Amino acid sequence: MVGQRAFSAFSAALNDFEISGKEAVMEAIEAERLTRRFGDFTAVREVSFTVREGELFAFLGPNGAGKTTTINMLCTLLRPTSGTARVGGRDIVREPHEVRRRIGLVFQDPSLDDRLTAWQNLQFHARLYDVPHRIFEERARRLLELVELTDHAHQEVRTFSGGMKRRLELARGLLHQPKVLFLDEPTLGLDPQTRRHIWEYILRLRDTEGTTVFFTTHYMDEAERADRIAIIDHGRIIALDTPDHLKAMIGGDVIRMRTSDDVRAANRVREALGLEPQLTEDGVHIEASQGDQLIPRLLGVLQNGLEPPLIVHSISLRRPSLEDVFIKLTGRAIREEEASPLERMRLGHRLWSRR
Ligand SMILES: Nc1ncnc2c1ncn2[C@@H]1O[C@H](COP(=O)(O)OP(=O)(O)O)[C@@H](O)[C@H]1O
Ligand SMILES: [Mg+2]
Structure with a gap:
């Protein structure tokens, strides 16, 4: 009898799993051999990894490593050349609309409407995502409070500092309660103090909303905050582990x-x-x-x-620091890569041919 009871419990558990089926995903992101070519140049090469629900996951790599290209594929803004990924349990190639409803995105470059107020920017976003009006008001208020912009809600965004804009973008990214929040270089170009603040907000948002956060960065200290880090170089993941385990490689x-x-x-x-x-x-x-x-x-x-x-x-x-880990793996420091000689040459060529 005991055996039978155990069996029923087991099959009930199986049923539970089936019933909650598609929504109860164990992994927030599962990338499988994700690849993107531009002409004959491969920007992202067979990248595979998983991100667990509620995890803070970093993609760390120098400029041009393929971070934005990867994020754009995961957010369905760019089609993979081959391979695929599931985000929030949905396939980025076959179910892009389902994926979009489940994610929030803060782009590398600012994307607010400067002539609108903070509140209006949020309203516009809420309309795009069909957030009902009453729910919107309550959530927008709470999110603005979280990023400490309540007093500036009705101020035009063009009067905001860089840090304030970034905070508003974070709030906007969370307005439709995404399962996964993507942040592409969330503190790029901000001063150290503002960067620290932005991180306080990101951690607070993660803790209060329970959102999975996937972010890219080329700042070592920023990657340190992640639960796990994938180090990416020339379109490939060259290491993936917790910050402590990575440093233990040295x-x-x-x-x-x-x-x-x-x-x-x-x-x-x-x-x-x-x-x-x-x-x-x-x-x-x-x-x-x-x-x-x-x-x-x-x-x-x-x-x-x-x-x-x-x-x-x-x-x-x-x-040992993450910088040492990167040096050990690649023989180079990340900051040397800000503009590689080849990139400088390309840039020079572009500027030259524009004249
Ligand atoms: N639309 C594109 N066409 C051609 N090359 C591109 C395009 N987008 C990105 N790349 C190239 O792919 C590589 C990776 O770029 P990106 O993903 O933006 O890197 P990261 O975000 O890590 O700095 C770079 O060498 C970049 O020049
Ligand atoms: Mg980038």
Whole structure:
């Protein structure tokens, strides 16, 4: 009998799962080999990942890595060349309208109507999403309060600061109570203090609304706030884990030094101490389990017995950061990539051909 009862409980559980079926999704986003080409250039290459409901998930990568292209595909603004994804349980290729109803989006570039007030911008959005009037008023009030814009509700947006505009965009993105909120570089171009504020709001919104948040960034400190981070470079995910696990990829401390000849210094450290230093534009990086004890030995091998002698300009020790993880994976720092030589060349060409 016990067996039968257990069986009925089991099948009841199965039924529950079936009944709640399509709406009760376990994963907020499931991307499967998502790929996008522009001509013969592949901007996003076979990207697969899942984001759990209620998760704060970061896409971290340098400029041009394919972050916006990925977000645009997930939001159905751009069709994948191949592969697909489910967002809120719906397929982005086969059910784009269903996906759109379930998501909110804050674009990389500002997208408010400057000549309207904050309230009117929200009203306009509510109409697009068929939010009933009475519900709208209550929600708009609550969201404006959350992002501390209540006193500016009836002010034209063109009088707002960059930070105020961003806050309003956040409120707008949540007005129709999306299951998943997409934020493309939510604090790009804002000063550090405003960036910190915006993050307080994003975390508060996530906590009070229980919304899944997918955001892109090329700021390390911003990615640190995420539950999990996918590091993307040249259109591929090169690592995906919690911030702590990613940093644990680096064994111990990171020593960084600048010398009169970094190539020679790296060779000397490799030969004399059997370590694996990494050469970057930022100097020589060395991972060490007990960095403080290594520094005197480093100075010893670099300053003695070399002809011509090496000069050590600076040496620093720190706990590993996401920056170190990115350097370990790619051999480059993210900020060096702000504009790659190729991009600068392309840009130069574009400006030139426009004249
Ligand atoms: N519409 C397009 N046509 C051609 N190339 C594009 C287009 N959109 C993006 N790209 C290229 O795809 C790459 C990824 O761009 P993007 O997704 O905007 O990167 P990110 O948001 O990470 O900075 C870049 O090299 C960019 O120049
Ligand atoms: Mg982008």
